[in-house]
Amino acid sequence: GNSVTQMEGPVTLSEEAFLTINCTYTATGYPSLFWYVQYPGEGLQLLLKATKADDKGSNKGFEATYRKETTSFHLEKGSVQVSDSAVYFCALSDIGKNQGGKLIFGQGTELSVKP
Amino acid sequence: SAVISQKPSRDICQRGTSLTIQCQVDSQVTMMFWYRQQPGQSLTLIATANQGSEATYESGFVIDKFPISRPNLTFSTLTVSNMSPEDSSIYLCSTGQGTDTQYFGPGTRLTVL
Numbered sequence: 001g002n003s004v005t006q007m008e009g010p011v012t013l014s015e016e017a018f019l020t021i022n023c024t025y026t027a028t029g030y031p032s033l034f035w036y037v038q039y040p041g042e043g044l045q046l047l048l049k050a051t052k053a054d055d056k057g058s059n060k061g062f063e064a065t066y067r068k069e070t071t072s073f074h075l076e077k078g079s080v081q082v083s084d085s086a087v088y089f090c091a092l093s094d095i096g097k098n099q100g101g102k103l104i105f106g107q108g109t110e111l112s113v114k115p
Numbered sequence: 116s117a118v119i120s121q122k123p124s125r126d127i128c129q130r131g132t133s134l135t136i137q138c139q140v141d142s143q144v145t146m147m148f149w150y151r152q153q154p155g156q157s158l159t160l161i162a163t164a165n166q167g168s169e170a171t172y173e174s175g176f177v178i179d180k181f182p183i184s185r186p187n188l189t190f191s192t193l194t195v196s197n198m199s200p201e202d203s204s205i206y207l208c209s210t211g212q213g214t215d216t217q218y219f220g221p222g223t224r225l226t227v228l
Binding site for chain 1: 116148156157158159160163207209215216217218219220221222
């Protein structure tokens with residue numbers, strides 16, 4: 001079945017450091033790919049998405065490119081801030097089920113940015 | 116994007132009791148989804164709630180434990196029945212308004228003693 005694998009956390013960085021959180025997926029067909037962020041004590045917010053191969057999603061300085069050849073959707077940011085401290089989830093849409101809407105999530109990666 | 120609210124935001128319950136969680140969307144949507152996030156874990160889909168039909172449950176989740184209502188196109192409830200400490204989780208509802216991009220409510224943080 002479809003699945004998502006993320007790099008394990010926690011990831012601890014200093015402010016202004018470069019961030020990469022790896023995400024790889026297994027899927028049949030051509031799912032959409034997402035990054036969601038969960039700030040402490042809050043629900044999930046959509047950070048960015050990509051719907052087809054070679055698409056790049058971007059938001060708030062974060063970027064991720066849909067790489068079909070490597071089945072990856074790595075999240076990057078050039079210079080992290082303390083306010084980026086959160087848990088980041090990679091997810092894919094389970095195409096063909098429920099006409100969309102079912103998301104399969106990775107295990108989440110906790111990011112802690114120190115001043 | 117949809118604006119989704121949930122009630123209650125958190126609760127502490129005794130084992131053996133039940134809790135009903137409400138989810139309200141600011142627009143009419145066909146499909147609503149309920150997810151569970153156990154402590155320190157990722158999200159797992161519990162069920163899909165369509166208006167006018169029975170909810171569709173994922174493997175490992177049953178209607179007797181997690182009954183769902185969907186009385187109209189903007190509202191759904193999830194009940195966690197006969198609770199045990201293992202049910203302590205964050206419960207989130209979501210909708211995509213017919214797209215594959217899901218928007219989530221703020222979640223209900225449940226602690227079962």
